[in-house]
Structure formats: C-alpha cells, structure tokens
Amino acid sequence: MSNINDVIIIGSGPAGYTAGLYAGRAMLNPLLFAGYASGGQLMLTSDVENYPGYPEGITGPEMMMELRSQASRFGCKIVDKNVDSVDLSKNPFKVTVGTEEHLAKSLIITTGAEAIWLDVQNEAVHKGRGISTCATCDGAFFRDKEVIVVGGGDSAMEEATFLTRFCSKVTIVHRREGLRSSRIMADRAQSNPKIEWKLNCVVKGWLGDAENFEGAVLVDTHNNTEEDFSCDGAFIAIGHKPMTGFLNGQIETDEQGYIIWKENSMTSVSGVFAAGDVVDTRYRQAVTAAGMGCMAAMDAERWLEDNEH
Numbered sequence: 001m002s003n004i005n006d007v008i009i010i011g012s013g014p015a016g017y018t019a020g021l022y023a024g025r026a027m028l029n030p031l032l033f034a035g036y037a038s039g040g041q042l043m044l045t046s047d048v049e050n051y052p053g054y055p056e057g058i059t060g061p062e063m064m065m066e067l068r069s070q071a072s073r074f075g076c077k078i079v080d081k082n083v084d085s086v087d088l089s090k091n092p093f094k095v096t097v098g099t100e101e102h103l104a105k106s107l108i109i110t111t112g113a114e115a116i117w118l119d120v121q122n123e124a125v126h127k128g129r130g131i132s133t134c135a136t137c138d139g140a141f142f143r144d145k146e147v148i149v150v151g152g153g154d155s156a157m158e159e160a161t162f163l164t165r166f167c168s169k170v171t172i173v174h175r176r177e178g179l180r181s182s183r184i185m186a187d188r189a190q191s192n193p194k195i196e197w198k199l200n201c202v203v204k205g206w207l208g209d210a211e212n213f214e215g216a217v218l219v220d221t222h223n224n225t226e227e228d229f230s231c232d233g234a235f236i237a238i239g240h241k242p243m244t245g246f247l248n249g250q251i252e253t254d255e256q257g258y259i260i261w262k263e264n265s266m267t268s269v270s271g272v273f274a275a276g277d278v279v280d281t282r283y284r285q286a287v288t289a290a291g292m293g294c295m296a297a298m299d300a301e302r303w304l305e306d307n308e309h
C-alpha cells in the first residue's frame with residue numbers, strides 16, 4: 001500500500017494528459033495510469049487538422065506524445081499500466097493495478113471510449129483477420145485491395161478517405177440515405193474517385209471462413225433484398241462506447257454507460273471527477289476532451305482545498 005496521493009488520473013487521451021498538466025502545475029503531484037495502450041483513440045488517428053495551434057495539422061500519435069511530455073514536465077507521474085478496479089466506498093479511494101493498490105484523495109476518470117462492433121453473423125471469426133475498427137492500424141494490409149467501410153459519421157468518412165491511400169476501391173456502406181458526418185468530411189469522401197457508396201444498406205453477416213474473408217452479406221433496407229458483396233476486408237466505423245466497466249457501477253452513468261456530471265465536472269461520488277469521451281455523448285473532439293481535462297483538474301484542486309485535504 002502506497003502513501004496517499006492528492007489525485008490519481010485514470011486514462012491518457014487529451015483529457016487525461018491535460019488533467020495531468022493542470023494538476024501538476026497546481027503542485028498536486030498527480031499520478032496518471034495511462035493504460036498499456038496509452039494515448040487513447042488519437043493513437044489510431046491519422047491526421048488531426050482541427051486542433052487549434054497546429055495550422056498544418058499533426059498526426060494523432062505525435063500530438064499525444066507532445067501532450068504526454070508537457071504533463072510530465074510539470075511533475076505528472078505517468079505509468080503505462082491498466083487500472084483493474086477502484087473502491088470508491090470511502091475516502092481515500094483505492095485504485096487496484098495488478099497486484100498494487102494505490103490510495104488517492106481525489107480521482108479524475110478519463111478512460112474514454114472504444115469502438116463498437118456490428119455483432120453480426122460470422123463477425124467473431126473475422127475480427128482482426130479481415131475485419132478491423134482501425135484503418136490507421138490495419139489499412140496498410142489492404143494495399144491494392146477492395147474494402148468496405150461501415151458507417152455514415154465522421155469516423156467512416158475519415159477511415160474511407162485514409163484507406164484510399166492503399167486500397168484500389170473503398171465502398172462506404174451506410175444504413176440510410178443521409179450522412180451523419182460533417183459537411184467537409186463528407187465532401188472529401190464524395191469527391192474521392194476511389195470511394196463508392198452503398199446507401200440504405202445494412203450488413204447482415206460476413207462471408208468466408210477463418211482463413212479467408214470473402215465479403216459481406218448486405219441487405220437493402222428499402223426492399224429487403226440480400227446481396228453477397230465481395231471484398232477483401234471491412235472496416236467498422238459506427239461509433240464508440242464508454243470505458244466504464246472497471247467502475248463496477250459505483251458512479252452514476254446513463255443507460256449507455258457514460259458518466260454523468262453532477263456538479264461541474266464532479267461525478268455522483270464526491271471527490272471523483274470525470275472528463276473527455278467517458279462523459280461526452282455530444283462533442284467527442286480532442287479539443288473538447290482537453291478542455292474538460294482542464295476543468296476536472298481545476299475542480300479537483302478546489303475540492304481538495306474546500307475539503308481541507
């Protein structure tokens with residue numbers, strides 16, 4: 001059992017690192033558990049063009065390295081391990097990391113969200129071998145191949161556009177006529193000659209066996225007709241779900257598992273704060289996550305002062 005930390009931050013996207021930066025500058029000696037795959041979703045993003053201060057854009061991993069080193073510079077101790085569970089039943093809170101237990105007067109949860117799978121017939125067989133949720137990670141395996149991207153949001157547009165760097169053809173499969181994505185990202189995909197469209201279509205299942213991925217069974221939502229659509233790979237980009245399982249129901253969430261803010265950035269447990277995609281069902285941007293990380297660290301600092309910790 002270690003001594004009692006003022007603040008432990010769990011999660012290492014823009015929200016976590018910004019919370020670490022602010023808590024560090026507030027002399028709270030923050031301890032940040034970054035997870036084994038540190039950096040969050042931006043580690044899987046190619047170019048970030050909409051984070052203020054980078055007029056030429058920056059890659060997601062580069063940006064995360066910059067945020068990490070900025071947090072470290074102000075005394076945030078960063079450990080690349082996953083938190084297994086927390087005990088919020090009394091203060092100091094207990095944070096379990098493998099065989100270690102750490103105590104903290106306040107916690108900031110910034111664990112973000114993870115990709116949702118379609119969960120249709122034959123999906124488990126092809127996960128990671130034909131079907132992926134990350135074009136940045138797996139796109140290069142599909143050089144000169146034909147792939148589909150499922151979804152109609154910014155992620156789908158971004159993934160499809162990125163995949164045209166490698167693939168000979170990318171078909172976007174979306175369940176309705178209208179796209180959810182922003183205009184600029186939709187325009188970019190719509191003007192790309194390598195991108196084709198299958199609108200009003202859903203994926204019913206996947207074709208092939210464990211050794212060979214052969215395509216998708218598509219169903220037209222207007223007339224219910226089925227089509228075996230041949231392709232070499234598929235990328236699913238239908239959104240994300242919050243990573244709140246490790247909290248084991250100790251903090252109030254909505255029905256999808258997103259943490260609910262009660263007072264400023266504080267959760268239903270006094271002294272526990274949350275920031276970034278783990279609370280955000282609306283904006284989900286790197287810049288908004290960073291802003292929330294700042295808010296959570298400032299709220300934690302004030303809460304520690306008010307509670308004379």
Ligand code: NAP
Pocket residue numbers: 048049050118150151152153154155156158174175176179180181202237238239240282283284285
């Ligand atoms: P999203 O905006 O929630 O879009 C998800 C898409 O998947 C929607 O088009 C949805 O269809 C479709 N979908 C959901 N469940 C489905 C299912 N079971 N079967 C078939 N289709 C399904 O998610 P996102 O694209 O991941 O974006 C999330 C947030 O991140 C957004 O705020 C976005 O702006 C942001 N983002 C920004 C950038 C950027 O600016 N560079 C890049 C990526 C993401 P419906 O439209 O019919 O609901």
